[in-house]
Amino acid sequence: MIEFFFNAAPNPLKVSLFLEESGVEYRAVPIDTKRGDQHTDGYLAINPNAKVPAIRDGDVTVFDSNAILLYLAEKTGQFLPADTPALRGEMLSWLMFIATGVGPYSGQAFHFRNMAPDRLPYAIKRYHYEANRHWQIIDDRLEGRRFMLGDTYTIVDMAVWGWAPRIPFVLEEPDAFERFANIRRLMDEIDARPAAARAHALSASHAFATEMDEAAMRNLYPQIFAPDPA
Template structure:
């Protein structure tokens, strides 16, 4: 059975969504990143980069959400898109992996977590996130899905971060991207999404982002001891 090393963050949730959509049995293995469990040797043996998500597929480790989605889709043959759309699917997967995800994450960090407000950094990451949303919005005009005519891992990958759009860009921000909002509403209404949103609610994850949590989340910001 697949073990999913999990914390309820966008990248972990998108892997969980794939497993739910594909009806793949899996075991949820909690990793409390605010307590620093991602730095433990046992987890580093699964992901040397010390980030969630990661999976252990009967002894095969895969880390990074994009790699995991591609691996699972290729292995199972589910939600991988049509063969003729392969290049398009890879392009959008990498657009999300190299653009939407990291810039959204940095926007969140500098707007909501940084110990001091840095206007240049906030502007830089927020504006680039907005540009990514504009690209997606234009692409989704007259489209139901990101790639081809069916739901795929490209939609799952994008959903994980667009779900956080109101937190990243403001509660009313999505009104500026009507095609993206329509697409999101369609994905968000899927029964598997409702199941994924319940994951981890019975687990005792730390929620307070105190100094100890910040040191575990961002150890590179502190001198080595």
């Protein structure tokens, strides 16, 4: 049985969706990052990057949500495009675009505006601009397509779905989905699937810490408290 280490953040959510869609047997293990569970020796042996999610499949461990999606898709043969070089190239390109662009820039846009100890105008401007640009690329890609790779529902759509609900918060734009109507349409279609409801239910099934006190800040953002470079 797969062990799935999760919390309620966007990256674990997309893995939850795959697990629920695929019917793979798994055991969910909550990792409360505000309480510092990610820094324990046991978890670091699974994910040395001290982030969530991760999975353990027998003697195989995989961390990074997009790597997990690809691993599970190839293991089960589900939610992949047709087996052609062209479509595999598209899948890998968009999956890595989300992994290296959409997720990190969205996270940094939120962090520098809301969590950083110093509100640095250029950092805020840069990450807001790049997050908006990345999401516009996703919305443009969905123009005239049901899913990211055409008519086939794949792990790329799951990767988009995990982060997309955060767009209004990332950009501080409550009506962002009026601009990103194609992303809104994709979200609505996936949200209507029973597996999506079960994925959300898993996120809500554990009482993760909510208070952002100093201990939580130290666990989530240790760099804030680290000594300045010499």
